[in-house]
Amino acid sequence: MANKIKYGDRELDMGDLTLEQAKQLMARHFPELADPQVDKKEDKNDTIYTFTKKAGRKG
Amino acid sequence: MKTNDPKPITLIVTIYPPKKNARRVVVSGAPEGEMPLILDGLFPDRHALLDRVFALVLKRDPQVVTIAEPKTGKAKSITAGADDDEEAETTEEQDSDQLVKDVLVSPSTGSTEPDEELPEIEGDVTGASPEAVALFENQLNITVGALDSAAIEPEEEVVNDGEQD
Numbered sequence: 001m002a003n004k005i006k007y008g009d010r011e012l013d014m015g016d017l018t019l020e021q022a023k024q025l026m027a028r029h030f031p032e033l034a035d036p037q038v039d040k041k042e043d044k045n046d047t048i049y050t051f052t053k054k055a056g057r058k059g
Numbered sequence: 060m061k062t063n064d065p066k067p068i069t070l071i072v073t074i075y076p077p078k079k080n081a082r083r084v085v086v087s088g089a090p091e092g093e094m095p096l097i098l099d100g101l102f103p104d105r106h107a108l109l110d111r112v113f114a115l116v117l118k119r120d121p122q123v124v125t126i127a128e129p130k131t132g133k134a135k136s137i138t139a140g141a142d143d144d145e146e147a148e149t150t151e152e153q154d155s156d157q158l159v160k161d162v163l164v165s166p167s168t169g170s171t172e173p174d175e176e177l178p179e180i181e182g183d184v185t186g187a188s189p190e191a192v193a194l195f196e197n198q199l200n201i202t203v204g205a206l207d208s209a210a211i212e213p214e215e216e217v218v219n220d221g222e223q224d
Contacts, residue, residue, distance in 0.1 A: 007094065007124055008124035008125050008126045008127070009124065009125045009127070010094040010122055010124050010125075011094075012094050012095065012097065013097070014097075015085075015097055015099055016083075016099060017085065017097070017099075021073075021075075021085070024073075025071070025073065025085070025087055025095065025097070026095075028071050028087075029069065029071070029087065029089055029095045030124070053126075
């Protein structure tokens with residue numbers, strides 16, 4: 001069973017990273033993910049964490 | 060003309076606190092806007108990890124992250140013109156409705172409110188009792204009948220005059 005990060009149309013194997021470590025790593029590579037929305041989804045043998053940018057306020 | 064200018068590669072080394080007397084190191088690297096490549100190992104291997112990640116990122120195909128537009132937002136942008144058309148149609152309908160309302164409104168008062176301050180008119184049946192209405196209609200019929208008979212007689216005279224000539 002593998003943990004994966006999904007962002008946009010790309011997936012990445014998390015390896016031994018915890019979700020919190022993955023969040024920090026993604027935030028360093030993608031500044032827009034500093035405060036991400038993460039949706040967990042079980043897919044067969046994998047757990048996929050889908051990262052999306054939280055909708056910001058207008059103005 | 061070359062379009063794929065090489066982007067700078069960012070390598071991030073994260074050294075975690077020791078667990079069971081071993082420090083874990085995670086190295087991630089990617090060009091800007093691409094999904095990072097991640098390798099992890101122990102602290103003594105940090106330099107080798109750094110070199111490996113750099114080499115693998117150089118070799119791999121670009122993995123630019125494409126964010127799909129939210130469906131609602133896209134739909135909004137696609138239908139933006141149609142919305143404008145609908146608004147325009149609505150405005151036209153509202154204008155035509157307003158025109159009808161303007162026609163229905165009394166031109167003298169410019170208002171649809173009941174005319175409370177208008178003077179009473181003799182013979183006005185508005186708000187009269189059924190008996191008064193019946194009496195008024197009878198009088199009206201008598202008047203109309205008298206007018207009809209008065210109007211027919213001269214016509215016969217005119218016809219007769221024509222025949223004589």
